[in-house]
Amino acid sequence: MSTAADRARSESPTQAPPRLDLRAAAGSGIFEYAPAPESVRPAIADRYGLFINGRFTDPTSSKRFTTINPATEQTLAEIAEANEQDVDAAVKAARAALPAWSALPGKERAKYLYRIARRLQERARELAVLETMDGGKPIKESRDVDIPLAAAHFFHHAGWADKLQYAFPGREPKPVGVCGQIIPWNFPLLMAAWKIAPAIACGNTVVLKPAETTPLTALRLAEICAEIGLPPGVVNIVTGAGATGAAIVNHPGIDKIAFTGSTEVGKLIARAVAPTRKRLTLELGGKSANIIFEDASIDQAVEGIVEGIYFNQGHVCCAGSRLFVQESILDTVIAKLRDRMRTLRVGDPLDKNTDVGAINSKAQLATIEKYLESGAEEGAERHDCGSGELPAKGYFCRPCFFTGVQPSHAIAREEIFGPVLAVMSFRTPEEAISRANNTPFGLAAGVWTDKGSKIFDTARRLDAGVVWLNTYNKFDPTSPFGGFKESGFGREGGRHGLSAYLA
Numbered sequence: 001m002s003t004a005a006d007r008a009r010s011e012s013p014t015q016a017p018p019r020l021d022l023r024a025a026a027g028s029g030i031f032e033y034a035p036a037p038e039s040v041r042p043a044i045a046d047r048y049g050l051f052i053n054g055r056f057t058d059p060t061s062s063k064r065f066t067t068i069n070p071a072t073e074q075t076l077a078e079i080a081e082a083n084e085q086d087v088d089a090a091v092k093a094a095r096a097a098l099p100a101w102s103a104l105p106g107k108e109r110a111k112y113l114y115r116i117a118r119r120l121q122e123r124a125r126e127l128a129v130l131e132t133m134d135g136g137k138p139i140k141e142s143r144d145v146d147i148p149l150a151a152a153h154f155f156h157h158a159g160w161a162d163k164l165q166y167a168f169p170g171r172e173p174k175p176v177g178v179c180g181q182i183i184p185w186n187f188p189l190l191m192a193a194w195k196i197a198p199a200i201a202c203g204n205t206v207v208l209k210p211a212e213t214t215p216l217t218a219l220r221l222a223e224i225c226a227e228i229g230l231p232p233g234v235v236n237i238v239t240g241a242g243a244t245g246a247a248i249v250n251h252p253g254i255d256k257i258a259f260t261g262s263t264e265v266g267k268l269i270a271r272a273v274a275p276t277r278k279r280l281t282l283e284l285g286g287k288s289a290n291i292i293f294e295d296a297s298i299d300q301a302v303e304g305i306v307e308g309i310y311f312n313q314g315h316v317c318c319a320g321s322r323l324f325v326q327e328s329i330l331d332t333v334i335a336k337l338r339d340r341m342r343t344l345r346v347g348d349p350l351d352k353n354t355d356v357g358a359i360n361s362k363a364q365l366a367t368i369e370k371y372l373e374s375g376a377e378e379g380a381e382r383h384d385c386g387s388g389e390l391p392a393k394g395y396f397c398r399p400c401f402f403t404g405v406q407p408s409h410a411i412a413r414e415e416i417f418g419p420v421l422a423v424m425s426f427r428t429p430e431e432a433i434s435r436a437n438n439t440p441f442g443l444a445a446g447v448w449t450d451k452g453s454k455i456f457d458t459a460r461r462l463d464a465g466v467v468w469l470n471t472y473n474k475f476d477p478t479s480p481f482g483g484f485k486e487s488g489f490g491r492e493g494g495r496h497g498l499s500a501y502l503a
Ligand code: NAI
Pocket: 182, 183, 184, 185, 186, 209, 210, 211, 212, 240, 241, 242, 243, 244, 245, 246, 249, 260, 261, 262, 263, 265, 266, 268, 269, 283, 284, 285, 286, 316, 317, 364, 367, 415, 416, 417
């Protein structure tokens, strides 16, 4: 017996509930959340000096440059430009501090590193906002990745400071001396932590130069060093551009240079250091490959691929900028990639919902745009992604991927350092490995498959310092990081990273 309701249903058949069409939804604004701007605004001084021998001093030339917020193009502060004389003063301060610092028992040095780590945690919110304002990266990344990892590096190395003889049994660990450290703009505070923490844990003293577009968090770190009572001269922070970096590299009073940045400048530094007794580690560019085999968990792989290319707007030396997909699943992967990348929110880096923030500088945006043009000119097809309008002011770039890419295309060979992915296909595992290795770089790689034996076989044969298996962009102070070939040499993190700071 049928009820009245049943009869009504059979007379006017109800429609199936509408399925969520992700593509239409992305365009319709369904993925746009209400603005959720971070409310903290850290105090920023009008001008900053150089941190030499435990205090801030004016540059001898009185020259200054400005650092801006790349999302608004507004000036944040005036920064001192260190010349050779200033660098010399910093190196002398580091040299003078070396005997007492290196003679301090490891457990005493450790206390200072612990204090820095805790202070970074206590001031985490302020540092995260500052990092985002000065460099353009989304607040959720500075808050959840950069600052916690920077603190983790100090904690980790504090733990090593009194155990160096156990890290290297049979060897009497001694510091290298005065270390000159030059870092880039993509992870400003994190790179400062990667450089300073192992150096001072091992009893060295340092002169560090942050990148000219992102000096503010390194200068905050200088304040923290003073605040926690780190002996003057152990950490010196000088600001400036390439000429200041070159003054550090060429200073005869420096025992070791550690550089992270472009392959081009890395080569210049290698040439300058070659005829000297200085030690050198270089962490340079990359063109890392993600390889998806047909047996991989595709949704998981797509999530990792997307994270590997848009994280920090692609300003990541190990960005997974080349994607090799096994031919049988190419169409599926491309469709899923398009759907997922359409949902990325591009815009105000201080908004907690933003996935893709501002490009770090006008110059970097111009570089990326040049590659976008070359991709089209060489015959690849570009797929623009990301939801919402790009802000009218500031340096922004829509994340995208290219299909129909040939290995000879510039977008498949050169480091772009932006949210731009080159998608290619392969038939056999042999082909995947040889194509992934067909690059002058060798920093990182990702392998996606369900098969354990394939994972280990592929990882072993890839020329890359780091190979992530069914994941991507995972960093930890206990794990060494660094490259092969033109991606540089030397490792940072883990015991390998410590050994670079021991004679
Ligand atoms: P860059 O290599 O010029 O800058 C990195 C650092 O080196 C900065 O602190 C800079 O002031 C310093 N520097 C510049 N010239 C120097 C010299 N002659 N001697 C000593 N230090 C010097 O990188 P840039 O021009 O900002 O970016 C260009 C390209 O480099 C990017 O498009 C990207 O492809 C790559 N890059 C790679 C990075 C990585 O983490 N591997 C980081 C930054 C850039």
